[in-house]
Amino acid sequence: xxxxxxxxxxxxxxxxxxxxxxxxxxxxxxxxxxxxxxxxxxxxxxxxxxxxxxxxxxxxxxxxxxxxxxxxxxxxxxxxxxxxxxxxxxxxxxxxxxxxxxxxxxxxxxxxxxxxxxxxxxxxxxxxxxxxxxxxxxxxxxxxxxxxxxxxxxxxxxxxxxxxxxxxxxxxxxxxxxxxxxxxxxxxxxxxxxxxxxxxxxxxxxxxxxxxxxxxxxxxxxxxxxxxxxxxxxxxxxxxxxxxxxxxxxxxxxxxxxxxxxxxxxxxxxxxxxxxxxxxxxxxxx
Amino acid sequence: xxxxxxxxxxxxxxxxxxxxxxxxxxxxxxxxxxxxxxxxxxxxxxxxxxxxxxxxxxxxxxxxxxxxxxxxxxxxxxxxxxxxxxxxxxxxxxxxxxxxxxxxxxxxxxxxxxxxxxxxxxxxxxxxxxxxxxxxxxxxxxxxxxxxxxxxxxxxxxxxxxxxxxxxxxxxxxxxxxxxxxxxxxxxxxxxxxxxxxxxxxxxxxxxxxxxxxxxxxxxxxxxxxxxxxxxxxxxxxxxxxxxxxxxxxxxxxxxxxxxxxxxxxxxxxxxxxxxxxxxxxxxxxxxxxxxxxx
Numbered sequence: 001x002x003x004x005x006x007x008x009x010x011x012x013x014x015x016x017x018x019x020x021x022x023x024x025x026x027x028x029x030x031x032x033x034x035x036x037x038x039x040x041x042x043x044x045x046x047x048x049x050x051x052x053x054x055x056x057x058x059x060x061x062x063x064x065x066x067x068x069x070x071x072x073x074x075x076x077x078x079x080x081x082x083x084x085x086x087x088x089x090x091x092x093x094x095x096x097x098x099x100x101x102x103x104x105x106x107x108x109x110x111x112x113x114x115x116x117x118x119x120x121x122x123x124x125x126x127x128x129x130x131x132x133x134x135x136x137x138x139x140x141x142x143x144x145x146x147x148x149x150x151x152x153x154x155x156x157x158x159x160x161x162x163x164x165x166x167x168x169x170x171x172x173x174x175x176x177x178x179x180x181x182x183x184x185x186x187x188x189x190x191x192x193x194x195x196x197x198x199x200x201x202x203x204x205x206x207x208x209x210x211x212x213x214x215x216x217x218x219x220x221x222x223x224x225x226x227x228x229x230x231x232x233x234x235x236x237x238x239x240x241x242x243x244x245x246x247x248x249x250x251x252x253x254x255x256x257x258x259x260x261x262x263x264x265x266x267x268x269x270x271x272x273x274x275x276x277x278x279x280x281x282x283x284x285x286x
Numbered sequence: 287x288x289x290x291x292x293x294x295x296x297x298x299x300x301x302x303x304x305x306x307x308x309x310x311x312x313x314x315x316x317x318x319x320x321x322x323x324x325x326x327x328x329x330x331x332x333x334x335x336x337x338x339x340x341x342x343x344x345x346x347x348x349x350x351x352x353x354x355x356x357x358x359x360x361x362x363x364x365x366x367x368x369x370x371x372x373x374x375x376x377x378x379x380x381x382x383x384x385x386x387x388x389x390x391x392x393x394x395x396x397x398x399x400x401x402x403x404x405x406x407x408x409x410x411x412x413x414x415x416x417x418x419x420x421x422x423x424x425x426x427x428x429x430x431x432x433x434x435x436x437x438x439x440x441x442x443x444x445x446x447x448x449x450x451x452x453x454x455x456x457x458x459x460x461x462x463x464x465x466x467x468x469x470x471x472x473x474x475x476x477x478x479x480x481x482x483x484x485x486x487x488x489x490x491x492x493x494x495x496x497x498x499x500x501x502x503x504x505x506x507x508x509x510x511x512x513x514x515x516x517x518x519x520x521x522x523x524x525x526x527x528x529x530x531x532x533x534x535x536x537x538x539x540x541x542x543x544x545x546x547x548x549x550x551x552x553x554x555x556x557x558x559x560x561x562x563x564x565x566x567x568x569x570x571x572x573x574x575x576x577x578x579x580x581x
Binding site (some may be wrong): 012013015016019020023026027028030031033034035036037038039041042056084086088090091092094095096097103105106107110112113114115116117120121122124125127129130131139152153156159175178179182183187188191192202210213214216217218219220223224236237238240241244249252253256259260262263264266267268270271272 | 300315316317318319320321322323324326327328330331334335336337338339341342345366384387388390391394395397401403404405406407408409410412413414415416417418420421422424425430432455456459475478479482483488513515516517518519520524536537538540541544547549552557559560563564566567571
């Protein structure tokens with residue numbers, strides 16, 4: 001038996017070099033095929049005829065309207081879910097009451113509902129044949145096939161993102177700091193603002209980042225309630241679909257490339273946050 | 287007596303979260319805002335999630351039992367379920383295998399570009415599904431970057447169930463990796479060292495010590511990937527081909543019923559999907575409860 005020297009000594013919990021090479025090779029090949037290739041394909045197809053046609057496709061009025069609607073939708077859905085997430089986390093993490101696990105499960109519920117079903121439920125409630133159909137028609141209020149429906153469907157699919165990030169974070173931090181502040185005479189809002197908020201701001205930002213990516217990219221739920229009216233109820237992902245189905249591939253992939261850039265920026269910010277504030281990576285799962 | 291209610295006692299500070307002797311409602315919590323925040327939480331949850339979801343069951347209940355069965359379990363719907371659940375299962379199995387390898391490489395090894403690979407694993411969470419859909423359809427079409435090499439082999443990877451599975455592999459990967467990662471990171475080295483010092487080879491250690499410890503997390507990740515795959519729409523429809531009885535997924539069938547104004551039929555199929563989602567949720571919770579018994 002060879003005596004292990006410093007050079008060839010391998011710790012018993014370490015794998016042999018050949019195994020590392022094989023596993024890393026397999027992983028890189030798999031991820032390259034599944035993740036990198038689609039990303040590369042989007043940019044390659046967008047730039048197939050050069051940069052000018054791609055930029056032109058993004059500059060059309062319909063594309064601008066889609067970009068604007070996407071920003072408006074995310075601009076409403078994300079703050080709404082942030083306020084809800086803070087309320088839910090405050091009630092759940094800082095207080096004791098029965099039925100807490102059930103409440104957490106119910107908040108997570110939208111993650112296990114198909115996006116198409118998420119759109120369907122609002123059609124059943126607010127559509128022409130729905131619960132409030134007659135009432136809405138009488139008052140000339142449009143929710144389905146209009147912007148409010150798109151916002152509602154987006155709020156539904158992104159509902160748990162921020163809450164599930166904040167609940168475990170605030171639970172882990174406990175209540176002693178808040179109790180100390182309150183016992184010294186601080187008001188509830190002041191305590192939240194000066195004690196809790198500084199502790200959870202990075203977790204909140206992390207949740208907002210993930211929530212925003214999903215809100216801007218949501219397709220299935222929005223597709224059901226939007227009605228696909230060009231220039232009016234088309235978000236960016238829906239605009240991509242229309243262009244693709246019209247065989248306008250350069251334009252479809254140009255708008256898609258814009259969404260890819262959003263995804264890449266999200267991933268970079270997320271990684272930076274995870275490295276700078278390791279605490280945020282707690283909620284996990286989606 | 288005073289100690290029990292006063293917020294600044296050692297008991298409340300050292301064990302603030304859980305105590306078996308605590309009354310169900312801690313009415314006199316020192317921290318204000320409980321009523322307001324719980325009220326907002328329950329109201330918003332009911333208005334946005336619970337009441338609209340109940341519309342599915344209420345709409346489906348307009349159908350008689352025969353009509354419900356005809357809508358939810360028609361031949362076309364059964365073909366869609368078989369495709370949806372089958373493709374989601376196969377994709378989750380493939381992700382289960384490569385998810386373990388990916389997590390192992392990320393947790394245990396150092397290699398150049400690891401930070402990039404780590405960030406990239408979350409791409410399916412961040413990339414809009416429609417973008418993934420058109421990219422995959424373009425890649426795997428018969429004349430696409432990948433498809434052109436598969437066609438001479440007689441393999442058709444787009445516009446059929448294989449295409450559906452490819453899209454679901456893309457969508458499901460991060461669920462397995464991100465569920466396994468914390469568990470794999472927390473595996474303590476001394477168990478492995480003990481196994482090695484007792485003469486176990488590396489393969490025996492991995493097969494009998496490491497993989498069993500990962501079991502519950504693996505099952506949870508598998509179930510999450512499967513559940514997401516069953517409901518997925520955006521990334522699938524572009525590559526599926528959407529042929530009735532052959533490559534038509536269940537969410538698409540719901541949309542087709544909606545477009546024909548058959549709202550009750552759409553609700554019936556949606557109710558079946560919701561039933562499966564709840565079942566998956568129960569399975570995931572049961573697996574997690576079961577795994578906690580061994581910690």
